[in-house]
Amino acid sequence: MRFPDGGDHTFDGTFGELDPPRMLTFDGTLPDGNVIRTRVTFDDRGERTTVTVVQSYAFSSDATRGAPDGWTATLDQLGEVVAQLMTGALHSARVVGQEPVTDLVGSRRTV
Numbered sequence: 248m249r250f251p252d253g254g255d256h257t258f259d260g261t262f263g264e265l266d267p268p269r270m271l272t273f274d275g276t277l278p279d280g281n282v283i284r285t286r287v288t289f290d291d292r293g294e295r296t297t298v299t300v301v302q303s304y305a306f307s308s309d310a311t312r313g314a315p316d317g318w319t320a321t322l323d324q325l326g327e328v329v330a331q332l333m334t335g336a337l338h339s340a341r342v343v344g345q346e347p348v349t350d351l352v353g354s355r356r357t358v
Contacts, residue, residue, distance in 0.1 A: 251320070256310070258283075281305050298322055 249255055260275025260283075270288045277283065282305040290297040300318050304311045331337035 256317070277308070277310050279308060279310070281308055281311065283311075298325070 257278055258275050260273045263272040263274055265271050268289055268291075270286065272284070272286045274282070274284050284303045286301045288299045290299070300322070302311075302314055302318075328337065
């Protein structure tokens with residue numbers, strides 16, 4: 248993940264379940280060894296879509312405490328790209344970049 252200031256947040260992950268266009272899951276590991284499980288659902292609301300993100304972590308850390316802000320920024324950016332694609336201001340988008348659970352974090356945005 249690349250932050251607006253240009254800093255990178257490394258993450259090694261693999262996709263689990265894929266149920267297009269409704270849901271996807273992925274698991275990953277942060278550099279500190281923290282294991283993260285993520286579930287993203289897409290709920291069609293006619294002309295809008297509600298995107299819900301739920302994450303579970305092996306342990307709480309600075310990175311996991313910052314996840315709600317990171318997801319909020321990511322979903323806001325996704326909303327901007329979708330809006331540009333819908334209005335024709337942008338013609339294509341490209342993505343660049345690259346187990347006990349105790350904590351849960353959720354984010355929800357409608358785009």
